[in-house]
Amino acid sequence: MNPTDAELIANQTARVRRYFNVFPRDFFFLGRIAEGETSIVFSVVERSDNPNIRKPRHFVVKRSWREEVSHIEDDIKLDNEIEVVQRMRGAPHIAQPVHLNPNALNKLSRPYLVVEFVENGTLKEFYDRVIGEEMPLPNRVLRGFFFCPYPDRKIPEYPPFTPEQPLPLEEIPDEDDGGNYPRAQWVHGNMTMDNIYDAEDPEKKDIGVKTNIYDIGRIMRILMTLDDEWDPAPGDVTVEIDGVQRTFATAAASLHPASEWPNLDPDLIxxxxxxxxxxxxxxxxxxxxxxxxxxxxxxxxxxxxxxxKFPTWRTERTKDINLMINELIYYP
Known part of the structure; x- marks a missing residue:
């Protein structure tokens, strides 16, 4: 009788836990936090009593969970993913691969991906902190948010949730009475090589399709106005673009005229x-x-x-921006 998927996942979990237990002074295995169609993800932290570590690192381990022989293509995909992540090491917006020393996994028979655990929360949480602090965002920070969704000129789709639904966080869920960890249901789902575009340049050069341009405009409007209305009624605006007066309907009409928003850069508006x-x-x-x-x-x-003569020009200074980012994003 073939083992069930749940049994295979449990076996892989036990195997990874066993390997980390070989180095009890260096690592603490926190448990399974998510699984997908082909892979499973674990959470591990370096112990703080290790004198060689200034600050314990929290990282995640990803490996295939299906049978080695019948699903060897899963391992090939993960090998390719590991290669891609290593090539992108140091790039912005990318979880960084982690080098373990000593390596508790070097005797495992299957490939594994180890990356840092990043827990900065969601954009909605950031928005709520800005509202709570009554702290309008500087133009240089807003411009930075504009850049964030476009690493390597790729446009992500918005998560498949309505604005009213809370987004699931990347965190370790509580175990049940049987000691089992439920699925975390990460927003990004099962990250496989199928989700990475690696081919010749498409004939259509504008990869940022206009629907996604509209969506990032929506997020920017919310961050600039601090009004989270999702789909306001559009209104006509007249603005100068490249020296020409143009009139058109836009869902961001609340930002017009720019004179009503003295802290915001008119060009950004x-x-x-x-x-x-x-x-x-x-x-x-x-x-x-x-x-x-x-x-x-x-x-x-x-x-x-x-x-x-922007009234809020002092908030545009780098030192003030760094302080704000630390308070609102990194160390809220």
């Missing part, structure tokens, strides 16, 4: 107005969007905002 334009032809392409943002980022520092 114009970008958001265009991103949320009702007519897709009025939305920028990804190339146009990145060009405009790069131009702004190159010249608009705190000195620029001070000379333009």
């Amino acid at each position: 114009t970008i958001v107005l265009c991103c949320q334009a009702v007519d897709v032809d009025n939305r920028p392409s990804l190339e146009q969007l990145m060009h405009a943002l790069n131009q702004q980022a190159a010249i608009k520092n705190d000195t620029w905002y001070r000379k333009q």
